[in-house]
Amino acid sequence: MPALVLILALTFALSPFWVPGFGGFDADQFPIPQVDPPVQPAGYAFVIWGVIYLWLIVGAGFGALRRWNAPDWAEMRMPLALSLAVGSVWLPVAVRSPVWATVLIWVMLVTALVALWRSPRLDAWAAAWPVGLYAGWLSAASCVALGLLLAGYGFTSERTAAWMMVTAAVVLALVIQRGLGRAPTYGIAVIWALIAVAVQNGFDPRSVGALALLGAVVMIRPTVRAFTAKP
Numbered sequence: 039m040p041a042l043v044l045i046l047a048l049t050f051a052l053s054p055f056w057v058p059g060f061g062g063f064d065a066d067q068f069p070i071p072q073v074d075p076p077v078q079p080a081g082y083a084f085v086i087w088g089v090i091y092l093w094l095i096v097g098a099g100f101g102a103l104r105r106w107n108a109p110d111w112a113e114m115r116m117p118l119a120l121s122l123a124v125g126s127v128w129l130p131v132a133v134r135s136p137v138w139a140t141v142l143i144w145v146m147l148v149t150a151l152v153a154l155w156r157s158p159r160l161d162a163w164a165a166a167w168p169v170g171l172y173a174g175w176l177s178a179a180s181c182v183a184l185g186l187l188l189a190g191y192g193f194t195s196e197r198t199a200a201w202m203m204v205t206a207a208v209v210l211a212l213v214i215q216r217g218l219g220r221a222p223t224y225g226i227a228v229i230w231a232l233i234a235v236a237v238q239n240g241f242d243p244r245s246v247g248a249l250a251l252l253g254a255v256v257m258i259r260p261t262v263r264a265f266t267a268k269p
Contacts (some may be wrong), residue, residue, distance in 0.1 A: 068190025077185035079234030172225025208253035225261030
């Protein structure tokens, strides 16, 4: 299993090369084109994937080389492997079907959260922290994807979908970060995403950007507290 996690971390990191130039769902992939939707973060925010990919590989490599038989690592590996396996095929699915891509990203999120909760308290830099950054970004991205579907298929307006799903992302992140009580990288990823949503909306106090910025501020306290959590 340690070798499998490392292999999947590598295939996950290499998956953008299978779909070069992917910058999110195309507006015309939806019955109602999603042009500059307010639920989506500013484009610069996606650079976090580079950090996520690299850190997951480093953590998996450390686990394979130094913690092969460590019992406190064992419980994390199966759900993490499942999440990375789904993530490795997510981009090819996303260019074909936003609906199935949304289903898969929620599968990635749930399995990543299970892995995060099962992650060892020791060696946090190699286990809980990279998985936390990954799960935190997925928490925001999953809500964004669902918001795009809600508006893109006419269930709500773009504005309503943004308000609903940014609220959902903040509530979900607060529950997880407080319940987990550690892995501050989870909260950091969520804060990063929320600020990028605020940037996308121009910090207009009447827009969803204000809600996103407020959510980022609210996330600061449990994230800071997670830094001081005892192993």
